[in-house]
Amino acid sequence: MVITRYDISRSDLAELLEGEPNYRIDQVWEGLHSQHREPAELTNIPKALRSAIEELLPAALTPVRQVSSDNGKTLKQLWQLGDGHLLESVLMHYRDRSTVCVSSQAGCAMACSFCATGQIGFDRHLTSGEIVEQVVRASQNAKDKRVSNVVFMGMGEPLANFENVWSAVERIHGDLGIGARKITISTVGVIPGIERLTQQDLPVSLAVSLHSANNSIRNQLAPVNRTYPLRKLSEALQSYKRSKNRRISLEWAMMAGVNDTETAGRELAEFARPLNAHVNLIPLNPTPGYDNPGTDHESIAWFQQILESFGVNATIRANRGTDIDAACGQLRAEHRVKISKRRNA
Numbered sequence: 486m487v488i489t490r491y492d493i494s495r496s497d498l499a500e501l502l503e504g505e506p507n508y509r510i511d512q513v514w515e516g517l518h519s520q521h522r523e524p525a526e527l528t529n530i531p532k533a534l535r536s537a538i539e540e541l542l543p544a545a546l547t548p549v550r551q552v553s554s555d556n557g558k559t560l561k562q563l564w565q566l567g568d569g570h571l572l573e574s575v576l577m578h579y580r581d582r583s584t585v586c587v588s589s590q591a592g593c594a595m596a597c598s599f600c601a602t603g604q605i606g607f608d609r610h611l612t613s614g615e616i617v618e619q620v621v622r623a624s625q626n627a628k629d630k631r632v633s634n635v636v637f638m639g640m641g642e643p644l645a646n647f648e649n650v651w652s653a654v655e656r657i658h659g660d661l662g663i664g665a666r667k668i669t670i671s672t673v674g675v676i677p678g679i680e681r682l683t684q685q686d687l688p689v690s691l692a693v694s695l696h697s698a699n700n701s702i703r704n705q706l707a708p709v710n711r712t713y714p715l716r717k718l719s720e721a722l723q724s725y726k727r728s729k730n731r732r733i734s735l736e737w738a739m740m741a742g743v744n745d746t747e748t749a750g751r752e753l754a755e756f757a758r759p760l761n762a763h764v765n766l767i768p769l770n771p772t773p774g775y776d777n778p779g780t781d782h783e784s785i786a787w788f789q790q791i792l793e794s795f796g797v798n799a800t801i802r803a804n805r806g807t808d809i810d811a812a813c814g815q816l817r818a819e820h821r822v823k824i825s826k827r828r829n830a
């Protein structure tokens with residue numbers, strides 16, 4: 486496999502540019518990382534060296550499609566990797582922050598029934614460089630705004646690709662300068678991964694895509710629940726919370742008649758309260774393979790009230806980019822449909 490621009494460490498770079506003085510290695514490293522520059526833009530180094538870097542360290546991501554919405558506040562990008570696989574990332578500007586949502590795998594093996602990526606299946610893990618480059622590209626696209634937050638809520642299950650995700654986190658924190666608390670790992674509940682996370686020093690934020698606090702319903706929505714059921718998940722989250730002293734958030738995509746009833750609210754409250762977790766209620770983005778219209782806005786507000794009455798804090802997440810298919814994996818799924826339509830025409 487080709488080593489791409491952000492796959493190498495600083496010492497690998499020094500080895501690659503053997504004979505160059507230390508300050509030059511620093512200029513290149515900082516230019517690529519803290520200043521998010523392309524090799525051609527490293528105007529403080531000789532031209533021949535710029536071309537050598539361009540050649541030795543190719544970019545991992547080739548833009549395929551870029552769609553913006555919400556008056557330019559949301560930018561969704563579809564990228565192609567060197568071996569042809571596709572992945573998505575989304576840049577979202579808010580009043581007080583700019584967040585990039587990155588993918589950790591091309592496709593996903595978790596097979597959550599309502600998720601566009603789960604419906605596609607698994608292609609491969611992303612390398613740490615392929616993850617870091619998504620943040621760098623977002624920073625370039627953010628122009629005068631600074632990317633302040635990174636969320637692993639794009640395609641893939643980050644804790645199923647632990648090694649690469651963790652070295653990307655260390656690079657994003659150490660070299661791109663984004664605080665650990667501003668980096669959120671979102672997991673469907675891969676317990677061994679949560680345990681490994683508990684062992685690490687950096688106190689990243691943890692979000693769990695719960696969607697149901699009832700094992701038989703959750704088994705249907707997120708088949709991984711059969712391996713890592715709710716009680717064990719809760720224990721793993723307790724240890725994370727205790728060791729990091731961080732509040733955990735629970736993600737809950739609202740599906741009509743599935744997880745928006747009073748019973749569902751009570752079950753969720755029983756799961757969330759001992760963890761003192763915060764709940765994010767997410768309007769469901771309809772996907773081709775899951776026949777549920779999603780809970781309507783009024784009923785989401787009602788469900789939020791129910792949770793509050795059970796002593797649980799919940800926010801309704803504003804849905805960004807629904808008009809540009811910004812649900813997990815949707816831009817890519819749509820791209821595939823277009824390609825196959827073209828082929829069949």
Ligand code: SAH
Nearest residue numbers: 600638641642671672673694736738769770
């Ligand atoms: N595998 C990880 C991260 C990727 S999914 C995880 O499960 O957390 C990122 C978030 O998008 C998760 O909370 C996921 O449940 C949610 N999601 C997936 N499909 C969705 C859909 N159709 N509508 C709303 N949210 C969805």
